[in-house]
Amino acid sequence: MKKSCIAMLLAGGQGSRLYALTSNVAKPNIPFGGKYRIIDFPLSNCANSGIDTVGVLTQYKPLRLNSYIGSGMPWDLDSNEGGVYVLPPYMGAGEKGSWFKGTANAIYQNMEFIEMYDPDHVLILSGDHVYKMDYADMLREHMEKDAACTIAVLQVSMEDASRFGIMNVGEDGYVCEFEEKPARPKSDLASMGIYIFNWKKLKQYLIEDENTPGSDNDFGKNIIPNMINAGEKLWPYRFEGYWRDVGTIISLWDANMDMLSPKLIDLYNENWPIRGRSPIRPPQWIGPNAVVEHSIITEGCEVEGKISNSVLSNSVIVGAGAEVNYSILMPGAEVGPGAVVEYAIIGENTKIQAGTHVGTQPDGSEDWGVATVGPGITVAPGAVVPAGAMIYESVEG
């Protein structure tokens, strides 16, 4: 079936800088902002932008992600015309199958999927960004500028620019140079890793890149520079608004804390709903002696202790006399009576038992960091988890 534009979502990354949190799930499947998983943002953006066909490329720990996506029903993507398709690496007739070598190779290996829809344009998305964006507007500009590739860019401060892939723009407004993490940035337009390609062009460059020995098969390192060098028209689509890459512990913690400031990103706007799969649990119960200050709480939670400046996913239990400050509690986490959790991320179904102490307030020292306890772990009574710790296995008291 002919489509004008389909989306390919790169969700295969391990997210190794999230350490214990991605020990059993891929990064896009990390719980976020109470109600969500990170992948809900690009999937909801697709649904809201009228893009009804999405290929999700998986590789690392795909099982839970597959079952989370299911038929695509939670995002209204389970239509007759389109759908969400989970695409693992596969083997063709007479070939030796292989893992995705890089972002571009992942798309290369799934060219057959894209060809089924004979699209004019392909939107490439990443599964680890938190933002609300109208891809239809980006597509409109892409077509208006007759670009071979349109790259979403965000204006960053010049100090930050050296942490990003930076687009230098010529007088005609088109991209003339791409520099990955430049020491001396010439522009403040950072690539958000969101691309719309003319499919015929992209296909040509993917095949060429695949046949180039030694290539990293990566969009940022290979495909984009090759297109610029060949004189293709690359247009920067300027995005204004909230956008965060949540690839590290501190950025994941920061972005969750941002959800406590609805002025930064408005998730309550019904015109652009971000949707996720709900476990359908009873409403949250706030007990008679509970205190809740400046927090986000979700279905199935039971709170009897004190919560402040924290983000609680579904079915979290906080016992009497417990204190949770500046922390992120993922689905099914339990904080026992009298336990203290501060400046911490607690993984799914992890039990922080009575009387333990996880994390500490920032003390200004270099070594301080957010304490992280991975999923499915028990921290036994009396145990202390220091600031900046990364816990993979159960801790005894």
Next chain:
Amino acid sequence: MTTDLHGIISAYRTSPDLGVLVHGRTASALTFAGRYRLVDFALSSLRLAGVRNVGVVMQKEYQSLLDHIGSGKAWDFSRKDGGISLLPPFSLDAARSGVYNGLLEALLAVESYIRRIQERYIAIMPGNLAANVDLRAALKEHIDSGAGITAVCAKGTPNGEHHRYIVDDKGDVLEMHYRRISETAGVADLETYIVNKDVLLEMVDTAASLMRYRLHADGIAGYLSRGGKMHSYIHEGYAMQINTVQDYMQANMHMLRRDARRSLFPLDRPILTKDRADVSTYYAECSKVTNSLVSDGCYIEGIVENCVIAPGVHIGKGAMLSNCIIMRDTQIGENVRLKYVISDKYAQIKDGEVLVGSENVPLVIPRGYIA
């Protein structure tokens, strides 16, 4: 796990004592415990028993129920074969006007549907019962007892009008009583039954020929007088039928108790409902919430105590709510005071407004009203 059990939900009946809460809807479509509708309990209990086919008997003002149930997808009842059937009156005559004179007349109105049922047993549940009933266990007892009808019963004395059964030590029914005759003897009928299909059809046919349609006085009494065997299955968990505004207030307030909540919503027997995909609830710095059940999608800046709050409610700065039931998408302005108020969905309460009801006579703000 398929089962030889078919489900019928009687969702046509609404007690007038629910007042404006049931204007334009039946009791089964009433919001309960924040995010649920009462009919979710019947639908989920049937689903949990492995029932694949369910008919929902409705008569009037069923728009709200149709919206909620839709294709039945939320309860896995959207199936290629069977699944959910919504049953407004089939014939164009009498059934469309007036009110059904009893469950048997309602079933008579959809008799052709009942005749086509393939399963040997039929579970009948009311749409206004808040209970997580193990119908699989009830069916097993029904089959083991050899009875033609099994009534799901509660020990103790529930609110309001109901029938009671005096039973023997095996739970078989000896006598049926009306509540006013024996307040505490025997067990209380929860209007939930497992019936053999042939027994049900016989009751419906007899009712049609005699034009006597009441389930207990005509159907069950007749069945027992003809020597029919009836059994009782004891439902141990929470159960409450919602027939009055007081029932509604009380049952919602029960949900603030952990034991009642755990009994209705155990992890391994989920009550499912249509998901609105709301965002998480935001508790602003100036909010203070205690002893309350709060649904997702709310934005709370005020003070909330002993309340049950549905999805999408906004509570403004300085507002103080106690002992209230707030239905979905209600907008509560700044410095509002509400005590013993039930606010129906889409209501708006203007800044500074003070509205006070009492425990026995809660103040009800009808749907969409601006107070």
